[in-house]
């Protein structure tokens with residue numbers, strides 16, 4: 429591959445695969461390095477709001493994703509104490525929710541499989557599985573990227589390197605070793621259950637958000653509504669770095685056992701048979717995202733708390749903006765690669781910081797207890813569905 433058009437992307441997660449498709453569309457050749465031998469992810473769903481689905485549709489993914497994704501009718505904000513619905517935000521009512529792209533909930537494995545199939549169809553992208561980014565050196569012609577497959581070490585010339593290698597990013601560590609992910613004191617438990625296990629009223633096409641004292645629970649249908657994805661977030665001290673670990677069902681059940689949790693969320697928790705847990709870490713705001721011809725994207729740059737359901741969404745948006753900025757280097761008199769990457773970071777950072785703040789604030793609000801929780805519920809009721817949804821416009825209306 430000619431170095432002058434070759435961009436290396438480290439990491440074939442949602443951000444890295446989306447970036448490779450967007451870069452190929454701008455005329456680049458892309459090599460994606462993925463340290464895992466296979467792309468697979470079990471037991472986890474993702475909400476993809478219109479800002480993210482719009483980018484994926486623009487990249488041609490609709491035919492592959494639509495049959496597997498579920499378009500929920502509504503988001504229901506539920507009181508853990510009473511079991512009642514505090515507010516219903518109707519995503520299926522065009523009078524209230526007017527986005528020109530769908531709100532999807534999808535199994536992460538389905539999204540990754542759709543992205544991978546699209547990548548495999550692109551002659552300009554080479555996906556190297558079982559191949560790990562190791563090192564990068566800068567020289568007059570660009571970059572030399574060192575990678576390892578088993579015991580074999582290989583070097584490749586490229587004009588740019590994109591670190592899309594997640595929260596424990598080796599590319600970020602290479603550039604900014606002082607930046608360390610911080611443990612939030614929260615653990616996310618994730619599992620799925622077969623939709624046939626629950627009474628029908630609890631398996632409708634809704635995102636249910638159960639807010640309770642010091643914890644919350646999210647449940648929504650995935651895999652063509654055959655499965656329900658359940659995420660429970662509770663405080664904890666277990667903080668092993670990594671993407672996920674098997675969890676003991678009794679630990680999560682005991683976190684929701686108190687009488688302050690209604691029978692329905694307890695039933696949802698009880699119906700999941702295989703749990704996995706994630707210690708929630710974040711990458712502190714305000715750090716650098718680029719250095720010369722190297723840029724970070726997605727969780728590598730800005731891993732956030734999942735309470736705005738926007739981590740993957742921001743990685744997808746990053747990918748679109750990064751490709752657009754790098755595309756400008758190809759026109760006569762266009763910017764250099766380092767200048768284009770600086771522009772990418774300048775365009776993305778304020779928005780991502782705002783989403784990070786929104787996620788932190790949402791977490792505090794979800795976990796209120798006592799009179800503060802009662803006041804929260806009253807405010808949400810008083811606001812009504814239209815105003816509640818309008819508060820998300822700045823996130824959902826985004827375009828690259």
Ligand SMILES: Cc1cc2nc3c(=O)[nH]c(=O)nc-3n(C[C@H](O)[C@H](O)[C@H](O)COP(=O)(O)OP(=O)(O)OC[C@H]3O[C@@H](n4cnc5c(N)ncnc54)[C@H](O)[C@@H]3O)c2cc1C
Pocket residue numbers: 438439440441442443444461462463464473474475476559560561562592593594595596597598599616617618659706725726727728734737738739740741742743
């Ligand atoms: C409980 C929970 C719920 C969430 N819910 C949502 C949601 O509803 N909506 C949403 O938008 N987001 C959600 N997120 C966030 C979302 O999962 C992440 O933000 C998103 O997956 C980040 O994608 P990424 O591509 O940046 O990183 P990752 O998905 O972590 O991908 C990084 C890839 O890089 C590879 N890699 C690592 N090191 C190397 C190396 N040295 N060389 C080569 N490859 C390497 C890894 O194997 C991996 O495949 C949630 C997160 C959690 C924890």
